[in-house]
Amino acid sequence: MSDHATIAVDQFLAHPPAKVWRALTDSDLLARWLMPNDFRPLPGHRFTFHTQPRPGQGFDGVVHCEVLEIDPPRRLRWAWRGGRLDTVVTWTLAPEGRAPGSSSSTPASTRTTRCSAGRSPCSTAAGAATSGVGSRRR
Numbered sequence: 001m002s003d004h005a006t007i008a009v010d011q012f013l014a015h016p017p018a019k020v021w022r023a024l025t026d027s028d029l030l031a032r033w034l035m036p037n038d039f040r041p042l043p044g045h046r047f048t049f050h051t052q053p054r055p056g057q058g059f060d061g062v063v064h065c066e067v068l069e070i071d072p073p074r075r076l077r078w079a080w081r082g083g084r085l086d087t088v089v090t091w092t093l094a095p096e097g098r099a100p101g102s103s104s105s106t107p108a109s110t111r112t113t114r115c116s117a118g119r120s121p122c123s124t125a126a127g128a129a130t131s132g133v134g135s136r137r138r
Contacts, residue, residue: 008115017093020110021073024091035063041070049082059083080116090115 013020023029025041035049045067053061063082070076076091096111 006115008113011112011114012096013110013112015110017073017095017110020093020112024076025070025072039065039067041067041072041076043067043070054083057083087116 023033025039027037027039030039031037035051037047037049039045039047047065047067049063049065051061051063053059059082063080065081066079068077068079068088074093078089080087080089090113092113092115094111094113096109
């Protein structure tokens with residue numbers, strides 16, 4: 001990828017960080033919302049996602065990935081190569097708010113930042129975009 005533009009998406013999910021982390025790091029759960037895969041949460045683990053090929057766009061349906069960093073339950077980075085795309089995807093989780101009327105220290109929701117930036121680490125300040133799909137916008 002020659003363009004090193006950063007894309008960052010902030011979302012608020014109505015689930016505590018531990019539950020969101022599990023959705024990012026459990027292969028079966030990850031397949032439910034993203035793509036079938038052979039992911040394991042281990043640094044250096046190489047894995048693949050599988051989806052519908054798009055030969056006209058130079059994509060065979062396989063995304064080759066590698067876990068670059070894992071810091072449970074806060075940060076996950078993986079290399080992502082498929083078709084013409086060669087990038088690094090970074091997930092950052094942060095607790096957000098408390099359940100109404102709760103004295104519990106368990107957060108009621110999680111702020112997630114998903115970021116893609118060429119082959120370099122993401123800076124969420126550059127090129128930030130927001131998405132409200134299934135989340136609160138901020």
